[in-house]
Amino acid sequence: MIKNISNLGDAAVYCDFGLEVNETINSNVIDYFDHLSKLVNEEKIKGITNLTPSYNKLIVSFDLNIIDYSECKSLIESLIIKRNNKRNNKKIKIPVCCADEFGLDFERLDSKLNINKDEIIKLFFSKEYFCYMTGFIAGMPFLGDINKKIRCDRLETPRVKVPKGSVGITEQFANIYSFESPGGWNIIGNTPLKIFDDLNLAEPSLVKPGNKISFYEISQEEYLNWND
């Protein structure tokens, strides 16, 4: 449940669900997000312009011409949220090619963690991951938690351009660069799948919070011949 509510500027409510990152807290965030989204979509509440769930926070942006902070806060406090245990159990399998041209940071990981490419691949592909949130750039999923042996800090100097489709890891998390973007995660491979599709207006992001993701390795040839 929400531990603390405060204002983020004059046009957003900052709902704090705790400091830790785990599936229980994140599910709380998503329960609130789903509930509020439904009310907004059905036009039962007015003035809310955006809802941004993350690991353990929910930011509710509103139009200051329509409501103000205290009204929006009261509205959130008055919600009776039901736990949704059935939601989000969708499983998605994502192909990844770890050939040298895509796995940009195996050497860095080896020198930092003393673990070779084969072991990293074995540990990375053997686990199912939970999607905590989508964002930063359109459709980018934040997944966790990766094996403790392959957890590493971000690059000291982030790349100006991380190639589209790159699969990155840092700390306990993994992500997929849905677009070319600046970024500092350790890149271990690349997926040919379309992670964000703006022609799919109803569900542009392939991966959503709560989904379970597993990765499987493909060869360079399979990658090049991939047909979405």
Add this chain to the structure above:
Amino acid sequence: MTDTFFEILRPGINTTIQDSGRNHMYHEGIAISGAIDQRNYKLANKLVNNHLYEAVIEFAYQGPLLKLKNNIINFCITGDVIFKIIRKNLTIEEGICYKNYALEADDQLDIISTKNTAYGYLSVNGGFQIKKIWNSYSINTKANIGPNKGKKYNIGDKILIKNLNLKNIKQIELDYNESSDNVIRVIKGTNFDYFSLKAQNQFFNQEFLVTKLADRMGIRLGGHKLENKIKTNIKSEGLVRGVIQVPADGNPIIMLSDHGTIGGYPKIAVVISADLDRVGQLIPGTIINFKEVSLEEAQNIFKAYTEDTNKYLNECN
């Protein structure tokens, strides 16, 4: 299908279509986009008798050189902009902002540059022949969403103009004076206490420089490296327009309309809604100061800003 269009003879530095922005998509990682300066955006529409939320062309610094094809239109430019109208017979007129003009087939509109602000707006009576995506016309170049395949305009591109309704247009020139105040009012951020007392004092009492790293995503400031005494990273969480994040290097970044939807740097402050237009218009080299206001003050300042906007809009009638 319309046959009226602008042909782009020179695209300018960052020429896009914008509107009031794309809401309800932060959770997919899609920024709000929209015109950086919302007041000038609305005025541009009002001055050509459009709905206030019609799509306009936004340009930054050097604007586009456009040739009108096949019809007559009315247009208006708002902002602090130098432009010329090159008539078909090659006579040249110096353009005046906040004034509507007729443009005929094969006339050219040369938007030379903005002066003391970054962005300007070009509206045409009736708007452009483009489609909304997720309820907005705005081009988001980071995710390639919106008209023109989500990309900024290039030489040779065409921008189609809707069928026209010229008889409702009367000549108007608005006397618009924007304050050139460089004090930006903010509310303390959710991580204000991450910063040392010295950094907190520096933030409110010293000057910051707008660096060259300024675009529709955000503005990097220089001046004082703000010392963080707790952690230089937080668990990534949502951002909104106006948030001021401070990464490990200590230099603040102000988030603008195309910002990443989540971020992992501590938030020292948030620019109040009434000052977002002015912040977005800051050009590199400008010296600014931050002033703290309470939430209640921010709300009152926003009311005054809205009344002011409405006053100018009413003067266009």
